[in-house]
Amino acid sequence: MSQDLYTQIVNSPPGGFIAKRVGLPQPTTLDRYRPGQPLVSGTVLVGAAPGGRLAGAIAATLAAANAEVATTLDADLRSAAADAGLDASVFNPEAGGDRRFKALVFDATGISDSTELVELQKFFHPSVRKVQSSGRVVVLGTPPEDTKTPREHTAQRALEGFTRSLGKEIGKGSTVQLVYVAPGAEDLIGSTLRFFVSPKSAYVSGQVARVSAGLPVPADIDWEKPLAGKTALVTGASRGIGEAIIETLARDGANVVGLDIPQLGEDLKKVTDRLDGEAIELDITSDDAPKVIADFFKGRGVDIVVHNAGVTRDRTLAKMPEDRWQSVLDINLSSEERINDALLKAKAINAGGRIIGVSSMAGIAGNRGQTNYATSKAGVIGMVQSMAPVLAKSDITINAVAPGFIETQMTAAMPIAVREPGRRLNSMNQGGLPIDVAETIAWFASSGSTGLTGNVVRVCGQMLLGA
Amino acid sequence: MTPSVRRVAVIGGNRIPFARSNGPYAHASNSDMLAAALDGLIERYNLQGEKIGEMAAGAVLKHPRDRDLTREVVLGSKLAPETPAFDVQQACGTGLEAVILIANKIALGQIDSGIAGGVDTTSDAPLALNDDLREILLDANRTPDTAGRLKLLTRLRPGMVVPAIPANEEPRTGLSMGEHCAIMASEWGITREAQDALTIRSHDHLAAAYDRGWQDDLMTSYLGLERDQNLRPGSTLEKLGKLKPVFGGPEGTMTAANSTPLSDGASTVLLASEEWAKARNLPILAYITESQTAAVDFVHKREGLLMAPAYAMPTMLDRAGLTLQDFDVYEIHEAFAAQVLCTLAAWEDPVFCKERLGRDKPLGSIDTEKMNINGGSLAAGHPFAATGGRIVAGLAKELSDRGSGRGVISICAAAGQGVVAILESAGGAK
Known part of the structure; x- marks a missing residue:
């Protein structure tokens, strides 16, 4: 997903001229990292x-x-x-x-x-x-x-x-x-x-x-491949933000395992094949999902678990039936807790491991029509905060990203009156890209990030909403 | 067989007052000015008819016709015509490098006496034939038949009447020395105020030296000029603060006052073995004991163009077994006030001294009260090749006046070069 049309227009000479005269927001084309380029x-x-x-x-x-x-x-x-x-x-x-x-x-x-x-x-x-x-x-x-x-x-x-x-x-x-x-x-x-x-x-x-205090940073860390030798699990990896996450972790050297529902199995396979990774077709809310995942990693261990899979089932609360509420909570929060518990019980997460959740701006600021979604995403923050001290005993860190307006198929389908304010009401005057979320997750995942736990970092271009 | 090394004495020097470009010396040539300075030296030390071991001098801006400028000047002087001479060129390091070359020959016993000098004019500058026109004329010279030569004439264009003018810029960067120094000033955090303060001090010290007659036996007046034309004592930070920057853009800190102006002038220094001086009953002011040149890569490694002296100094100090603080007098050529301040900052800076010089500790700071105490290039002006001789003669005299002590010279040069040297008083280093 590249720049939105407006950003492209105002970054052309005539578009920029008009935008400046009329006082329209003028989003800058943001620098983004390409492998091999200098850090700064x-x-x-x-x-x-x-x-x-x-x-x-x-x-x-x-x-x-x-x-x-x-x-x-x-x-x-x-x-x-x-x-x-x-x-x-x-x-x-x-x-x-x-x-x-x-x-x-x-x-x-x-x-x-x-x-x-x-x-x-x-x-x-x-x-x-x-x-x-x-x-x-x-x-x-x-x-x-x-x-x-x-x-x-x-x-x-x-x-x-x-x-x-x-x-x-x-x-x-x-x-x-x-x-x-x-x-x-x-x-x-x-x-x-x-x-x-x-x-x-x-x-x-x-x-x-x-x-904060943590394990020492490995002396031989390769900052171009900070995940070399690590195994990473990414749920919801077949497309969108999940696909960007798994690609970025692979870029940083991780052996990747993608997980998605069987209906998206074909897409998932394409992604994991491209990255020399493995695929797990599984509904994470199913009863045996925690055990299947724990068994998959038993013995070999997993270093990075990214709970990316998530859904929205929007309705105002007055119109919200229980199943709509429950499926969102189960996919976005409860299943993650069950998977974490199963992995920990099987001792399948290696020392120095990383658990990374995906919260949302809705979970911080709230959003009309998303009481279920916002509850689940605020719950992810709660999970990070509650589990950080527990996991610290096993030298495992837990953090979360909270994306704001990210350009995906989902946001492209929004009505313009909802989409444009979401896109522009931030310090960057534009939406983010899936890679921006993925880079932030890769930072939490890095072998150098031993001192990061209990953090919730927004990837929102400093959206005006929410503290 | 290793040759034995003798002490090299500085007997004295003579120069003409330095003039601003297109001033009183506008129509004086390099050979006129060098001859004037040399004549004064011959007179002061009774060298008429004397066969000197060798003379070395040079100019930075030089006419093609001035082939062997120094030898021609010797032939026109009262020195014995059997005095050999050669030309030297190392940008603003020319004068000091000429002193070092002569000193080394004396030290090795190859000669017993020598004269070093330098001269430059930015007024009587060499204009060359337009390069395109030059090629056509050379081609014509190579063409045997008249028809062919006439055909070449069709290549002539009106623009070719414009001559090639020597530019004050680095060929490899296209930046002038001032622009390069402005980058250094910014990268070393040198303020306008510090530069202006150094400038005022330079003028006041030089004026004081003239007023107490200190310059009398270092100079010969020339074309009506008795003092350096650029000298303007009694300025204030307030007055200098009003000047617009000339280098480094509108936010720059370098002005016409805290940069040396283009100037015209010449200087000479008489060097000899102790025996030669004693035999002629000539005074010994000081000895030249060490010297060093260095160059930096200002093109690819982006070191400051004028930072080479900062590298030459520690090499020389280590060989001499001295520290930067072991001197009673410091002569740091003021090409630009910023160059002096950048050099001092670099020697104090742990990063520069470790990363660039590879030293555990910084060279440290100097007592700036001991620096350029009789004025510097900002006040005197800076005819490129003549500056080294002015400084060597002045420092030798200062050390002689003190009766003992040690002085050090640091001169930056274009193309990323630097020359440094140590002088010790004839009365000992203390």
């Missing part, structure tokens, strides 16, 4: 509030990624860059010059009092205008609950208001994220920083991710 196609500018603790980890990540980097004139950052083998230039906003940056990374962990939040203004005020289109802004902080004083807690919590607002005003297809890094988890930020500075996070903005 431009310079990453790194800044820090005094006293931060992430300079070393940021420098190490960007050095390993061969990124072109500039830093502010900060002694800690310069030393950290030197130690990491990062040949970074200097950026001093008072020194002039036509500098442009593809990404801005700011270590805000040194901010321990609200009066120090001015460091955000000092760094971003002169640099934000120098961000190129499809630019990336990442602010790193300390989780408020892990701070030492109430003042620090307050200041760190305040960062969220900054990133969410900057996301809404930065424009040009640029994204802004906040990453809370727990003390002790500094060395685990690699996969997250890489994802958020790269075009892989094209349609993710205004999000808050938390990196």
